[in-house]
Amino acid sequence: MTDRISAIDPLPESKVPAWDLETDVIVVGFGAAGACAAIEASEQGADVTLLEVSSGSGGTSALSSSEIYMGGNGGTPAQRANGFEDTTEAMRDYLMMAGGPNADAAKVALYAEQSLAHYQWLTSQGMEFNTTFVAEKTIIHLTDDCLLFTGSEEAYPFNEAATPCPRGHKPKVEGDTGGPYLINILTEQVKKRAVDIHFDSRVRTLIRGAQRRIVGLVVREESKDRYVRARRGVVLCAGGFAMNQEMIKRYAPQFLRLGSDRAIGNPFDDGTGIRLGMGATGATTNMHEGFVSLPFYPPANFVKGILVNAQGQRFINEDCYHGRVGHFCLRQRDDTIYLVLDQDLYEKPNEYIGMTLAGTGETVAELEQELDLPEKSLQATLEVFNHHAAQGCDPLFGKNPKYIKALDQGSYAAFDCSIGKIYYPYFTLGGLDTLPTGEVLDSDQQIIPGLYAAGRNACGLPRTGAGYSSGMSIGDATFFGRQAGISAGNAVPHA
Amino acid sequence: MTDRISAIDPLPESKVPAWDLETDVIVVGFGAAGACAAIEASEQGADVTLLEVSSGSGGTSALSSSEIYMGGNGGTPAQRANGFEDTTEAMRDYLMMAGGPNADAAKVALYAEQSLAHYQWLTSQGMEFNTTFVAEKTIIHLTDDCLLFTGSEEAYPFNEAATPCPRGHKPKVEGDTGGPYLINILTEQVKKRAVDIHFDSRVRTLIRGAQRRIVGLVVREESKDRYVRARRGVVLCAGGFAMNQEMIKRYAPQFLRLGSDRAIGNPFDDGTGIRLGMGATGATTNMHEGFVSLPFYPPANFVKGILVNAQGQRFINEDCYHGRVGHFCLRQRDDTIYLVLDQDLYEKPNEYIGMTLAGTGETVAELEQELDLPEKSLQATLEVFNHHAAQGCDPLFGKNPKYIKALDQGSYAAFDCSIGKIYYPYFTLGGLDTLPTGEVLDSDQQIIPGLYAAGRNACGLPRTGAGYSSGMSIGDATFFGRQAGISAGNAVPHA
Numbered sequence: 001m002t003d004r005i006s007a008i009d010p011l012p013e014s015k016v017p018a019w020d021l022e023t024d025v026i027v028v029g030f031g032a033a034g035a036c037a038a039i040e041a042s043e044q045g046a047d048v049t050l051l052e053v054s055s056g057s058g059g060t061s062a063l064s065s066s067e068i069y070m071g072g073n074g075g076t077p078a079q080r081a082n083g084f085e086d087t088t089e090a091m092r093d094y095l096m097m098a099g100g101p102n103a104d105a106a107k108v109a110l111y112a113e114q115s116l117a118h119y120q121w122l123t124s125q126g127m128e129f130n131t132t133f134v135a136e137k138t139i140i141h142l143t144d145d146c147l148l149f150t151g152s153e154e155a156y157p158f159n160e161a162a163t164p165c166p167r168g169h170k171p172k173v174e175g176d177t178g179g180p181y182l183i184n185i186l187t188e189q190v191k192k193r194a195v196d197i198h199f200d201s202r203v204r205t206l207i208r209g210a211q212r213r214i215v216g217l218v219v220r221e222e223s224k225d226r227y228v229r230a231r232r233g234v235v236l237c238a239g240g241f242a243m244n245q246e247m248i249k250r251y252a253p254q255f256l257r258l259g260s261d262r263a264i265g266n267p268f269d270d271g272t273g274i275r276l277g278m279g280a281t282g283a284t285t286n287m288h289e290g291f292v293s294l295p296f297y298p299p300a301n302f303v304k305g306i307l308v309n310a311q312g313q314r315f316i317n318e319d320c321y322h323g324r325v326g327h328f329c330l331r332q333r334d335d336t337i338y339l340v341l342d343q344d345l346y347e348k349p350n351e352y353i354g355m356t357l358a359g360t361g362e363t364v365a366e367l368e369q370e371l372d373l374p375e376k377s378l379q380a381t382l383e384v385f386n387h388h389a390a391q392g393c394d395p396l397f398g399k400n401p402k403y404i405k406a407l408d409q410g411s412y413a414a415f416d417c418s419i420g421k422i423y424y425p426y427f428t429l430g431g432l433d434t435l436p437t438g439e440v441l442d443s444d445q446q447i448i449p450g451l452y453a454a455g456r457n458a459c460g461l462p463r464t465g466a467g468y469s470s471g472m473s474i475g476d477a478t479f480f481g482r483q484a485g486i487s488a489g490n491a492v493p494h495a
Numbered sequence: 496m497t498d499r500i501s502a503i504d505p506l507p508e509s510k511v512p513a514w515d516l517e518t519d520v521i522v523v524g525f526g527a528a529g530a531c532a533a534i535e536a537s538e539q540g541a542d543v544t545l546l547e548v549s550s551g552s553g554g555t556s557a558l559s560s561s562e563i564y565m566g567g568n569g570g571t572p573a574q575r576a577n578g579f580e581d582t583t584e585a586m587r588d589y590l591m592m593a594g595g596p597n598a599d600a601a602k603v604a605l606y607a608e609q610s611l612a613h614y615q616w617l618t619s620q621g622m623e624f625n626t627t628f629v630a631e632k633t634i635i636h637l638t639d640d641c642l643l644f645t646g647s648e649e650a651y652p653f654n655e656a657a658t659p660c661p662r663g664h665k666p667k668v669e670g671d672t673g674g675p676y677l678i679n680i681l682t683e684q685v686k687k688r689a690v691d692i693h694f695d696s697r698v699r700t701l702i703r704g705a706q707r708r709i710v711g712l713v714v715r716e717e718s719k720d721r722y723v724r725a726r727r728g729v730v731l732c733a734g735g736f737a738m739n740q741e742m743i744k745r746y747a748p749q750f751l752r753l754g755s756d757r758a759i760g761n762p763f764d765d766g767t768g769i770r771l772g773m774g775a776t777g778a779t780t781n782m783h784e785g786f787v788s789l790p791f792y793p794p795a796n797f798v799k800g801i802l803v804n805a806q807g808q809r810f811i812n813e814d815c816y817h818g819r820v821g822h823f824c825l826r827q828r829d830d831t832i833y834l835v836l837d838q839d840l841y842e843k844p845n846e847y848i849g850m851t852l853a854g855t856g857e858t859v860a861e862l863e864q865e866l867d868l869p870e871k872s873l874q875a876t877l878e879v880f881n882h883h884a885a886q887g888c889d890p891l892f893g894k895n896p897k898y899i900k901a902l903d904q905g906s907y908a909a910f911d912c913s914i915g916k917i918y919y920p921y922f923t924l925g926g927l928d929t930l931p932t933g934e935v936l937d938s939d940q941q942i943i944p945g946l947y948a949a950g951r952n953a954c955g956l957p958r959t960g961a962g963y964s965s966g967m968s969i970g971d972a973t974f975f976g977r978q979a980g981i982s983a984g985n986a987v988p989h990a
Contacts, residue, residue: 008776101749275939278776278778281504281773313808374891376883384871384875388869444770
């Protein structure tokens, strides 16, 4: 490796001194995507080597709640048990709107069509789901109940694009322990199969043969470089780049405002896998997009309050998904965001997000003054809002009537939700551009032979914070991890 | 070339049958950046080959007004003649804010420090500038006057970050003919030197030698592939990707809303140069950013009107640069944008942008109803605006007092500035990540030997529509085109 200039540039196969190991499929990363890729590649009869940079399985999937976005096809058992006859079309329409202007129609179609089959596959691996429904608007529930609305399905404009249906499925575990539960199950399934697992194994560079084909990689194990050959393919499942501030600056600089300590992920979400793919001439897409949340509820009643910016203006229907709310908070010109409540709605907020009281007032004018908002600005906003709220509607932002009430009871209070002051967690959504099969494309949309990607190493189903729903990431990682494993496992071995 | 999978992937030097041509520096693209690179490389004593895909020089620079953003250093002649003693520090501070969260501090510092020297270089090539100042707010003036405010220097928040100073310099030509004027001068300068110019010459792929070094390229001329060796370097100056809707979708999908016919550029702004650089493991940055304009003025009085969105809310200080206005228009949740005027301000708009009357009213309530805005929304906005305007201030958005007047004279009218309905021109600002020297970086921030980029093939000084000023593109293209030419011309030839 002495003549290498950059780890990002693939090593030519001609420079490989000798193969230390040969396998059919190499999977990089042992989170949910990598585990599913390894399981499925093995199911195709392929020899699989699974490389993980840390000392155990899990990745960022283990840090999640493991809600999984599923439905369509007449409904999952939990949906049907609660009277939701979800259609594949409604699920597809929702996901297309959620994906924004660069939604991937082919991925969305496949995911929606096979969502019930994916549910069955997950349960066949050992996952269990109750069939109970949580009706109250919340972010993470701590019971072992299953189904809930985890996105903006009931919120404008999504509720006009597709019949609303809850599709977030939490596995049958108490507390916020879904991630470890999922990972334990997938890890056991991987171990049951002929998968050669290497922990503490750091990929240094890909190896490239004739015609741009990725034929293996160089991995650092026990302070030595090992040359590993992949006869059928390399599957990159090494996560996003939330933990790499240099990449955040280059690709998604709007998140710099949130602070590096707000990034969600494990320390290895440093974009290495994405950069390895780029070095192999893989194209990226939606690198400027990410999930960012303002988790201002529960209590669910807070959704009946209004969010205002530094101009005292509303800017979003407050009942949409907290990630969509966060996305629009970050779009405001200044960093100031307040949650305004009247006496009816006021209660103590959840402690973990760090919202503090920014001001109170017997009247809106008093509150406005205390918040140092421009004179008359908040008063005008509330006058307009209350005028329509009295009729149960919100013609400005289309808030769902079930969360509309006039803010006119007694005194007023505002919590400070300003950027930089409270907890706005974020992670990245951009990654390598792939086909639904997991095959990585270059910027001419040509397939790079032998290279696959899934999970946040790729740009998958969730593509913008404006349309994110909880359960999309694990749904995408498990489903498209499987597709990549199937594709690589069935690929024709190179000579 | 029969065994090539993708033109994006560089051809290994070992596959070159024979060099058809050898030179020191190859410059790709004969717009302003490429011309300046060729001139300076030649000045270093290098043999230069300049390849242009079309049949003549000019590129997109020829379509511009050729305003050039210059100042600092106590002022250019035009600045000093009009009493503007511009400081390098003020120019740097302005450019840093204009560059947004991913501003390039090294490029900004060099550009500001050498801006007066660059003015002198341009005049030494034959450009002439008057020393007259155009005080009225306009977009393009048709006289041969020189200096004007071409950005948001006088607008909040820029006016708080740096002492406002006009830095847009239009060359001494009548009409909107600055682009051809500039290109004629640069073309003559190129022709005076030992530069081998090839028109109708299409680059197919870069050629890569040992250690990732770019050693030449394959170019298609007269239906034949020719292998051209560059001993010192290849400089990519082949423009942005505004004309490539596939790339727009992948990298900057928000512009899809504007329609492909709104893209500004020449048909070869298809991102080829950027993709060639990516194939050579060059990293890109700010690919999601672009210039987008709502050229709603002149007449300058329209700036005293207010712009409102589908919620009847203001969202920007209307006196900032029209590109910043456009950027914020595109950020609104819906596509509806109106320019609201009172009787004092009403006049016929400029025809070319296609603004039509959307509604009128004897009262604000009538106008609101005619525009189908939510009841009371526009009324509340005007009540707040007029309340402060009567005191000459705009505490919501910080509009400059010289453009503030209460909208309370007689009847009201609104022009339709909605996205999709009127002319919102745009072009891209993202490109290859380079050092101020023009050297292209990979995603590990390592230099790719032998590869340089400038103009919109790189991500330069202008990095976001939120901070764009007219004159930044030609300023950047000419200045950093020169730097790339100097660097490549002085590079140590490879073996």
